[in-house]
Amino acid sequence: MAARLSVARTARQLTSSAVRRPPSFVPATCQRWQQAPLERRLFSVSAAVKEKKYTEDHEWIELSSDGKTCTLGISDYAAKALGDVVYIELPQIDMDISAGDTIGAVESVKSASDILTPIGGKVTEVNSQLEAKPGSINADPEGEGWIAKLEVAGEPEGKLMSKDEYTAFTEDA
Structure with a gap:
């Protein structure tokens, strides 16, 4: 006891x-x-929420929590529409870009498509794994299949949509 x-x-x-x-x-x-x-x-559990935004050209952009950098890629919808990707032209690191510029291209067995950026800045990193295995973009285009990371300069150009808005946009197409 x-x-x-x-x-x-x-x-x-x-x-x-x-x-x-x-x-x-x-x-x-x-x-x-x-x-x-x-x-x-106590640890904070209310970290800044990051939300992907989508363009009418079927690219996505995800700003970092500090708003100084972003990641850019093509949407799931675009990857499915392209089919099996056979070649990806990536932008050059340290390349200065403006909103609306073509920074690369994606070629598939069906067609080819330019990669446009909805925001200006400087390319800081590219997903070099896509050069060796371009078809890997089809497996996870909105995750491991990202194309470039940018240092942001200015505001996004054109209409950016939330996931729900983009889903509705692609269903209407």
């Missing part, structure tokens, strides 16, 4: 005092959180 009481008492002490005091094995340099209010120590 004494063993059960000591376990219960220890658990009660931990739940009431561990919130304000670190365990004795925490170095003094890490104990500054002891004085901080409880609210400041």
